[in-house]
Amino acid sequence: MFVTAIDLGSSQIKGIVADVKKDGSIVAVKTVKKKSNGIKKGEVVDIDETVKTLFEVLSEIKHFDKRSIKNVIFSLSGAKSKFLVSRAGISIPRPDLEIIQEDVDRVIKESMAVNLPPGWQIIHSIPREFVIDDIEVDDSNVVGLSGRKLEANVILLPVFSGLYKNFIKVAGLVLGKKSGFDGSLIFAPLASDRSVLSKNQRELGVILIDIGFGTTSFIVYQDGKMLMAKVLPVGSGNITNDIAIGLKCSINTAEAIKLTFGCAFARDVSTKDKVDLAQFEEGQSTEVSRRYIAEIIEVRVREIFSMVNDELKALSKAGKLPAGVVICGGGAKAPGILDLAREEMKMPAQIGFPNISEFEISHAQITNELDDPEMAVAAGLILHKMDLLKKGGAYSYGSGVSYTLNEPWYKKFIRNLIPSD
Ligand SMILES: Nc1ncnc2c1ncn2[C@@H]1O[C@H](COP(=O)(O)OP(=O)(O)OP(=O)(O)O)[C@@H](O)[C@H]1O
Ligand SMILES: [Mg+2]
Structure with missing residues (x-):
């Protein structure tokens, strides 16, 4: 089975095709990079231009092997996104008080009942902590545990619907009716997180900064918990x-x-x-x-780091993340970036490469292409999709929690957007 990742960047579209073997090994068989058009600051601003370029990318991939566009996962980016933590609680209604998956789904659903400005919609809901009868449980899987009351702190990632609709329209148009778009997408900072950061870094406390062409996104962890994920419109x-x-x-x-x-x-x-x-x-x-x-x-990169540092200050984490700053994206390749990051952010700094040991490589050239901080999002998309397939629905997240893509409504939504020819 093939899984294809498409990172829709402001300057380049990056793709990876992986051949997933029966034993679960992921063989990277092809990479593609093409100058992107119609995408500004992470968002689709010109549908025709984006479709045209993406079509070329997918044709190349299809030419390689027709089956490779059956399972496509995209990255979604853009500054019109929010990071919220919502708390919800339910009573366990059964006399045996044993928590079942339906209870978990219900508490997550309740957490999504937040007031958003008009035109915003949640693309991911990620349970971060579960609390049973007022005691926080370490285990991210609470199914099978017992209690009267189940509460959860759930990370919600809403995006502005214009951003989302344009993206879905493009994905639907390029994949066409036969292959279709199954709605697989990941907010870009979560994708680079999956391929670059280790569990240990997330436990210690770390910030991963992806400096792209039009955006700088970042994700912050401490004690294995995601504290923030955000996209800034500068790069x-x-x-x-x-x-x-x-x-x-x-x-x-x-x-x-x-x-x-x-x-x-x-x-x-x-x-x-x-x-x-x-x-x-x-x-x-x-x-x-x-x-x-x-x-x-230097002036501009300092400004970017200082904007990110302001966000860390708001979290009271500036200068306080022991695993420091990890930088990926094309901007990470600028010489001197680590010295500047250390000076400006007052923490250790290193370049973030996708963890290629999670892939088997079909030929040497692919290693060079994957071993590049620019490929962090695309590599993370493949790994996320694999996590999803392995778990049969729920995305397994790097820190061990699982999260779901909010699916039910978008299928109808996609049907309405894709021309019926
Ligand atoms: N050595 C370098 N020094 C500075 N910038 C570099 C270097 N190498 C690549 N870049 C920059 O990296 C950018 C491309 O990075 P990347 O592919 O991560 O961006 P993108 O994903 O297209 O954009 P975005 O994530 O913002 O939508 C280009 O602007 C390029 O100029
Ligand atoms: Mg990018």
Whole structure:
């Protein structure tokens, strides 16, 4: 059986095809990367453009093996999302007081009865702690335990419905009626979490920051509990814009300069190193110092870290996560990023690579392609989908809790969105 992950990024679509063997091993057989169009700051803003590009990606995947587009899982991103923790409680109605799955489902459903602004809808509900008769239980699986009262703190992730509808429309259109879209999607920060972080890091306390082109998302854990997951509408694309303005050059030149000579920690760069802009752009004769370019980059990356740190301050966790900062996404590849993260966030820092030991690799080239912080979301999507299939419905989450995608209504919703030809 094939499982295909599609990470719809603001600058690139990243895909992984995995061949899942009968013994449960996951063989990564293909990766795809294509420049994305129609996606801005993580959100679909132009349906036709996005469909066109995604269609090309899926055609390539289908060409590889027709069966590979039967099980497709997507990432969903965008700053129009919220992170809530809702508490709900129910009485166990049976005389034997033994908790059954229906009770768990009921308490989760009750937790979802929150007041959201009009046009927002919950895409994930993840039970974080269960409390039986006022005592918090360590076990994430409370089925079989006994008590009079079951309470749960449930993480709710609502997104703005416009963001969601555009995404569903695109997914439905590209997969077509035959293969169909089964609604498999994961909020992007949860996907990178699954492929990059270890249980130990989540226990100790950690923040995973994904610096993409249009967004920076992060997820925070301590004591194995998810404390926050959020998408900020700023990313490596802002650095490119800053360089274009600072050097008065085109966006393409600015991006090329960033990738070739960029450094996020200006003190690492000698003031004597010069870059001749003529090699990037005809008619440009200016020579600029590499230190100046690094200063432009540093200011923006510092701003991104300080925005994330403000969020940690609100959680009283700034500088207090022993496993520190883990950085993934394309932005993680900027030289000097770790020095800057350590200085700005006052914690240990490391680059986050997908844990490729969870995959078997069909050929060496795939190892190189997967072993890349940019692939964190796509790799996490495959692993999540596998968790889901293994558990037969409930997503098993990295920290051991399970969570469900709120399914019943979207099937009808998708039917309405997909043209009936
Ligand atoms: N060495 C580097 N220095 C700085 N930025 C880099 C480097 N390598 C890649 N990037 C940037 O990483 C970005 C692409 O990363 P990524 O694929 O994670 O973004 P995305 O998923 O498309 O965007 P988003 O997650 O925001 O929707 C590009 O902006 C690219 O310029
Ligand atoms: Mg991304």
